[in-house]
Amino acid sequence: MTILNELLEENHSINMDDIIREGNPTLRAMADEISLPIEKEWITLGEKMLEFLRNSQDPVKSEEMGLRGGVGIAAPQLDVSKRIIAVLVPNDDLENPASLIEEILYNPKIIAHSVQKACLKDGEGCLSVDREIQGFVVRYARITVQYTNKDGETKKIKLRGYEAIVVQHEIDHLNGVMFFDHINELEPFKLEKGVLVLE
Numbered sequence: 001m002t003i004l005n006e007l008l009e010e011n012h013s014i015n016m017d018d019i020i021r022e023g024n025p026t027l028r029a030m031a032d033e034i035s036l037p038i039e040k041e042w043i044t045l046g047e048k049m050l051e052f053l054r055n056s057q058d059p060v061k062s063e064e065m066g067l068r069g070g071v072g073i074a075a076p077q078l079d080v081s082k083r084i085i086a087v088l089v090p091n092d093d094l095e096n097p098a099s100l101i102e103e104i105l106y107n108p109k110i111i112a113h114s115v116q117k118a119c120l121k122d123g124e125g126c127l128s129v130d131r132e133i134q135g136f137v138v139r140y141a142r143i144t145v146q147y148t149n150k151d152g153e154t155k156k157i158k159l160r161g162y163e164a165i166v167v168q169h170e171i172d173h174l175n176g177v178m179f180f181d182h183i184n185e186l187e188p189f190k191l192e193k194g195v196l197v198l199e
């Protein structure tokens with residue numbers, strides 16, 4: 001039974017055993033584009049990735065299944081080197097309209113970005129990294145992402161704040177980049193002028 005067949009099994013829910021950890025070469029590979037029209041197996045995988053994020057954020061399910069909380073996941077983290085990411089970010093930030101991004105993105109591409117940079121005040125975590133790595137992960141503050149959705153439509157979304165950080169973290173996984181690659185080794189908390197620190 002190949003990894004993919006296992007993942008696509010009807011009653012299989014993605015769990016931590018399906019997630020590969022740093023050191024696995026797939027995390028450093030360039031993932032392959034999904035050809036259009038999107039085949040059924042990639043639709044199913046995307047839906048299971050989103051289900052994993054929901055379960056991981058559910059206090060009962062995450063406890064039951066032993067899941068680490070996540071707001072994003074990329075197919076390479078499941079040892080599937082394909083350009084698919086899923087994001088489920090509850091944006092409860094009062095300033096911005098309460099938008100929750102819940103989306104499976106096929107072949108996502110950053111087609112525009114701000115000059116301004118941003119980072120999470122508390123640094124970043126990754127489901128494929130079983131250690132806490134401190135330090136600012138400086139990314140673009142605002143991005144425009146083009147992708148194909150599960151209905152095969154080409155979409156273009158503008159993101160800022162936490163959502164922008166998450167989508168950049170997951171797109172990095174499609175290019176073999178890990179969040180700690182962005183951390184300044186000598187001065188992990190050094191910040192250039194103008195970098196937004198997101199609470």
Ligand SMILES: CNC(=O)c1cccc(C)c1Nc1nc(N2CCN(c3ccccc3Cl)CC2)nc(N2CSC[C@H]2C(=O)NC)n1
Nearest residue numbers: 056057069070071072122123124125126127133165166169
């Ligand atoms: C080293 N310091 C830290 O890790 C760190 C430390 C403090 C705060 C933050 C904010 C940190 N950073 C960080 N926290 C998260 N979560 C907070 C908990 N949450 C969650 C957990 C349980 C239920 C529901 C939910 Cl919502 C899930 C998401 N997620 C990410 N990332 C980096 S971008 C992709 C995203 C990801 O999903 N990673 C698995 N970073």
Ligand code: NI
Nearest residue numbers: 125126127128
């Ligand atoms: Ni990650």
